[in-house]
Amino acid sequence: MxxxxxxxxxxxxxxxxxxxxxxxxxAALEVxxxxxxxxxxxxxxxxxxxxxxxxxxxxxxxxxxYRRQHDPLGKLFPWLVGAKDLTEPDLxxxxxxxxxxxxxxxxxxxxxxxxxxxxxxxxxxxxMLTATDRAPEMLVMLADAAIARGEHAEEFREIYREIVAGxxxxxxxxxxxxxxxxxxxxxxxxxxxxxxxxxHTILPAAIIFHEANASWTLSMFEASNYGLFLGDxxxxxxxxxxxxxxxxxxxxxxxxxxxCGHAYAALRWEAPNWFGGEFPFKxxxxxxxxxxxxxxxxxxxxPTANPEPVTYxxxxxxxxxxxxxxxxxxxxxxxxxxxxxxxxxGKENFCCGGGGGLxxxxxxxxxxxxxxxxxxxxxxxxxxxxxATSCENCNLQLTDLNGYYDLxxxxxxxxxxxxxxxxxxRRRHAVPLPEAA
Amino acid sequence: MDAVQVNKTLDLxxxxxxxxxxxxxxAIKTVAVGEVIEATATDPGVMADIPAWCRTTGQELxxxxxxxxxxxxxxxxxx
Numbered sequence: 001m002x003x004x005x006x007x008x009x010x011x012x013x014x015x016x017x018x019x020x021x022x023x024x025x026x027a028a029l030e031v032x033x034x035x036x037x038x039x040x041x042x043x044x045x046x047x048x049x050x051x052x053x054x055x056x057x058x059x060x061x062x063x064x065x066y067r068r069q070h071d072p073l074g075k076l077f078p079w080l081v082g083a084k085d086l087t088e089p090d091l092x093x094x095x096x097x098x099x100x101x102x103x104x105x106x107x108x109x110x111x112x113x114x115x116x117x118x119x120x121x122x123x124x125x126x127x128m129l130t131a132t133d134r135a136p137e138m139l140v141m142l143a144d145a146a147i148a149r150g151e152h153a154e155e156f157r158e159i160y161r162e163i164v165a166g167x168x169x170x171x172x173x174x175x176x177x178x179x180x181x182x183x184x185x186x187x188x189x190x191x192x193x194x195x196x197x198x199x200h201t202i203l204p205a206a207i208i209f210h211e212a213n214a215s216w217t218l219s220m221f222e223a224s225n226y227g228l229f230l231g232d233x234x235x236x237x238x239x240x241x242x243x244x245x246x247x248x249x250x251x252x253x254x255x256x257x258x259x260c261g262h263a264y265a266a267l268r269w270e271a272p273n274w275f276g277g278e279f280p281f282k283x284x285x286x287x288x289x290x291x292x293x294x295x296x297x298x299x300x301x302x303p304t305a306n307p308e309p310v311t312y313x314x315x316x317x318x319x320x321x322x323x324x325x326x327x328x329x330x331x332x333x334x335x336x337x338x339x340x341x342x343x344x345x346g347k348e349n350f351c352c353g354g355g356g357g358l359x360x361x362x363x364x365x366x367x368x369x370x371x372x373x374x375x376x377x378x379x380x381x382x383x384x385x386x387x388a389t390s391c392e393n394c395n396l397q398l399t400d401l402n403g404y405y406d407l408x409x410x411x412x413x414x415x416x417x418x419x420x421x422x423x424x425x426r427r428r429h430a431v432p433l434p435e436a437a
Numbered sequence: 438m439d440a441v442q443v444n445k446t447l448d449l450x451x452x453x454x455x456x457x458x459x460x461x462x463x464a465i466k467t468v469a470v471g472e473v474i475e476a477t478a479t480d481p482g483v484m485a486d487i488p489a490w491c492r493t494t495g496q497e498l499x500x501x502x503x504x505x506x507x508x509x510x511x512x513x514x515x516x
Binding site: 137138141142144145146147148149152155156159160162163166167196197198199200222224360362392396 | 481503
């Protein structure tokens with residue numbers, strides 16, 4: 001590779017760092033006492049205690065580059081403050097810590113005495129890697145496919161209508177109610193529900209909304225946002241734009257996202273910054289909506305439908321970063337007979353090891369299984385045969401951990417448990433048909 | 438019915454998004470340019486995701502159909 005190309009690559013990487021360098025990131029880069037408390041807080045280190053798995057060590061790779069560019073001492077006497085020029089081998093070596101060893105879960109941040117946001121630094125690293133074509137190919141591909149789906153929505157509209165018609169029939173059969181509808185493109189509906197591509201996020205929601213008599217319509221698009229994983233605000237914004245435009249066009253009061261941690265983080269917390277202002281609609285997770293329905297008595301649930309002990313895995317994005325800790329517990333206490341807390345839980349819960357887009361990258365399967373050892377231990381210690389979660393990433397990872405570590409549990413989504421309880425309650429209250437004469 | 442010669446088949450039934458696309462993306466690298474992979478899936482999202490993936494990666498979607506909840510599609514490797 002020529003010197004010119006090498007310089008362009010480094011300039012591109014440094015340019016990407018500069019673009020994301022705001023006050024939050026500067027603070028995270030400048031404050032670190034190297035106390036090492038973040039080590040034990042990290043699920044990757046706790047599962048595989050090696051020095052390179054300490055969050056501060058990961059962040060140091062970016063800090064050294066930042067100091068060289070911005071610290072007066074780092075510019076003059078780099079050796080004195082651990083400043084370093086960025087090289088292409090450094091960039092290559094950044095890919096694993098940024099994309100595989102850090103799931104952006106922020107457990108290190110809440111356990112840091114100074115609140116250093118190492119996840120923010122790793123997102124900056126991801127931005128540098130994405131800008132220089134060093135991001136995992138699969139994440140790039142999934143992000144670009146999502147954008148293409150938005151750009152060619154008209155071509156998919158009729159196909160999607162057919163799919164939804166099929167799902168509507170399935171939902172009617174499951175509920176035993178032919179009046180159930182899955183509205184699509186319903187102007188003026190109060191809720192725009194954004195699922196994932198799979199039917200498993202649409203069918204239970206349709207049953208729940210029907211039973212709660214909600215005014216809703218289904219989105220043409222899926223909630224996941226691979227642009228966020230890439231640390232690429234342009235792609236992330238393009239993916240989010242599909243949903244924002246749809247919500248504005250339909251005039252909904254709120255967008256409700258399915259059980260997906262990063263989708264919630266993207267649209268609830270990040271998107272207003274990408275778009276430079278608040279949206280004319282609320283953004284909530286289905287978990288919050290379920291909790292409201294339970295509190296308001298809009299769903300009749302029979303917890304005997306879920307008789308086995310159930311433990312709950314808090315998604316990092318929903319619980320630690322989004323504060324949704326009580327809401328899923330309100331739902332669980334109503335939908336299952338025996339709810340058992342995992343230890344630790346809530347904002348202190350360990351990451352499943354599959355976040356940050358890792359579940360979509362096949363070549364890092366072993367890495368994420370190793371990183372999930374702590375989570376596997378937590379599940380085993382909880383002793384419940386059923387593990388509920390309200391994040392699709394977590395669901396996929398926990399299902400893989402279940403097989404890898406022989407946990408012998410059943411991994412289920414929160415909506416699934418609610419629908420079980422709802423269907424049993426419905427059957428219990430059903431008026432028997434009169435005997436045929 | 439077209440007479441496309443299929444070089445590899447994939448069973449993606451039961452897999453949820455984004456895994457069908459991930460598996461397809463992995464598999465396409467295992468066939469030569471011009472060859473065709475035929476796959477079956479049950480995740481309805483595939484109906485929109487696979488055409489979008491083909492468009493962005495420059496592969497050719499030869500056909501995609503859905504019958505009794507099973508989606509069948511064929512993709513030719515173009516590059």
